[in-house]
Amino acid sequence: MKRSMQIRIGLVAVVLLLSIWALIPTFQAASISSQDRALARSDSALFDPQLRALREKIDRVDARAIRRGLDLQGGMYMVLEVDQKGMSPEQARDALQRVREIITNRIDQFGVSEPVIQTQGTSRIVVQLPGLQDAERARNLIGRTAQLEFLLVRPSEDYESVLNKLDTAFKQAAEAGKAAADSAGDAAAGGAESAQAAADTAAGAAADTAASPFGELPPLPQSAAEGEEEDSFVRDHPFTSYCYYDPQLMHTYGTPLLVEEENVPKIEALLRDPEAKVIPRNMQFQMGSEAIGLRSGLTARPLYLLNAQPSVTGEQLSAARISPDNDRPGSWEVNFRLDRKGARQFSKVSGENIGRYLAISLDSKVDCAPVLRTKIPNGQGTITGNYTNQEASDLALLLRAGALPTDVHIEMERTVGPSLGRDSIRAGVSAALYGALLVVLFIIIYYRATGLIAVAALLSNILILLAVLAQFGLVLTLPGIGGIILTVGMAVDANVLINERIREELRKNKTVRAAVEAGYSNATRTIVDANVTTLIAGVILLWFGTGPIKGFAVTLSIGILTSMFTALVMTRVIMELLTRNRTTGGLSI
């Protein structure tokens, strides 16, 4: 036997053995029943040495088994965009890192096995939570800012002056808008070209004010009379006509101002309007988080006028835990304690402002605004929001993990439930099995004995491909299974090219050995050229693809390489071994 032959036989044997070895953990992982897995994950596994051993074995085996993508095992993939508006590059970098730390902290407390939290580029964070059960909860835990602030409520006099300022400003804007629209009409009628630019800006201004919802009038709950009078009241009070103001309410709600539930969006839009800049810079409005049922049967939300600067923030929080809400059976509340610095501040603020109201605000929504009766030295407080047990414990978790330094929003999300993941695996595997079976049958019928060699090559190809996935920790996704299936179909190509070549050479009356020799050497060039182009497409997919698509590109690209190895090296060794002493006779091809 030639030396090169020995080397090639050795190479094929080593590759196959290594592949089998690399796949052993995958088979072991697949053989562990889901009951055993549940047992090993349960809390009792911490104390039972047998279960602990099982758990360690599962961890060890899973770490080296083929990793399933989130679309196959269920889970959540998220890309978060961190709001970096108005930050210097350095601040932006800090904010990104800080957000990542806090989200990591939150997820650790939430308890997900093997989460991945990474920054991507300069403003994004990628979060992967495999095996996640409750996506809605995770979304709220990750995306919420959770900024806790304590803000003093302004006295009634401030309310009155600010409300008057707002009414005047919006009224003037409305009249200016009307005037601008009129003059725009005149200018356009004049037709002078220079007037056109002025008309454009004027019309633009008119359109802007038209966007503010002055036009439609809601039925007013308690205020104002009917008819003419009502119209003029609304015209003169574009802001307060949507609200209900009574200084007596202060004692009940901590604010004298209520907004009927259906007018809340209008008020929020008005407060975002540029005209709302007349609110003094040291004050701000915040909506209450909960609606209040009024005696008249209407529901309303309190609107608070607060200090712009918080007296104390959640940064100074040292503990947060939940307890049942005594006032509302079935509800839960969150009790928190401030750290030493926070408690000192809190005690100072409460001591200096006895008789005033202090709003507890979460993400710019006021939870409640109790009156300060005495100096509060210990820095303890409660948030009551009619929470369920889970909502309350999530809020406590958020408060403990800290607030995000800036807003984040979910720019992309892919979540797959566990049962869909199982369905997908089942569907993918059965498609792969039936596809492979069809191909194998076809090849054997078409090429007979030589077909068996091609089939051996095909199966080895899948084996090596899976081994590469397992060994290099690559992720298998549903499109990835599609890639394997496609590789099976295409891997046949190399064998077909070779066998057709050998047939042609045999027809030229060459000996079997010479035909095999010529067949392989002629087909090799074709196979390489043809596969390189598909590989180009695969590599580009790798570069551009995200998530599941990347999985497809991975299996397709590896599959092309492994199929070239099995077709050009493996089958050739077998064919040459089988035909090396044959100078006469036929070949079953």
Added chain:
Amino acid sequence: MQFFRDTKVNFVGVMRPAFIFSMLLILIGVVSLIAHGGPHLSIDFTGGTIMQLRFTPRPTTGEVRDALEASGFNTAQVQAFGEKDFLITLPVIQEEGSEYAADAMSTALREHLSATNIEVERVETVGPKIGNELRTAAVNSIVAALVLIVLYITVRFVFRYGVAAILALVHDVTITLGVFSLLNLEISLQVIAAFLTIIGYSLNDTIVVFDRIRENMRLRRRESYRDVINRSINETLSRTVLTSGTTVFVTACLFFLGGPVIHDFAFALTFGVVIGTYSSIFIASPILVWWTEHRIMDRKRAQPSM
């Protein structure tokens, strides 16, 4: 066993009708694309939310739609998906907090359809920013694939072969795109991946034929160019049909058994393989004939370039 032994089909002879047939397919596709206002892009590229919900027992599509409309989701599209599921698509909303639309929709459905158990199987949300980026990336990747492939073929063969191969690829992708438009299927990230695979695969076929042409040009200098090409196509016919056959076997398995999640992907692959095989026989090689014969007329005698 052998399907095609010593076939002598005059493929180059049917070049003209094949071109007309292809032009017709492309034309229908382009008309459909124009009528639909461009390809029907999925939320991967436009931004929005897709939700797959499992209902037991399953209500009618109308009931689901009414429930969503009652909660203010007027732009949501509802379609039955698989046997037990519904797919709800909500185009992008720019409002703040729209990334939580999935939660709001499932809550609304649970309220209105309290008689059925609703399980959220899948949520995909893409913001407009990433949607735009993905669109650019998809276009870039297809262009990059085409350019790299022309380069590779130019290096390994000659430029002329590269152009013929690329024209065949453009032909394949355009027709597949047209079919997607005709059937009103969405172009998603997965479908783009399928397109790139079609490009790679169809090329694979074309190159096998080109490789044979190159070889026969060297061996049979006395034959006319037309004959060499016909001979090459016939000699590789068995392989072309066999390989396409096995590939279609497996992609069809994926289509029928792979589940609804990769249905469109498998469809694009299956259709692409068929059209790619057709184009490498009837389009790519005849373009070479057409191109070379124009050069022959200039130079009287064709000099095989390799």
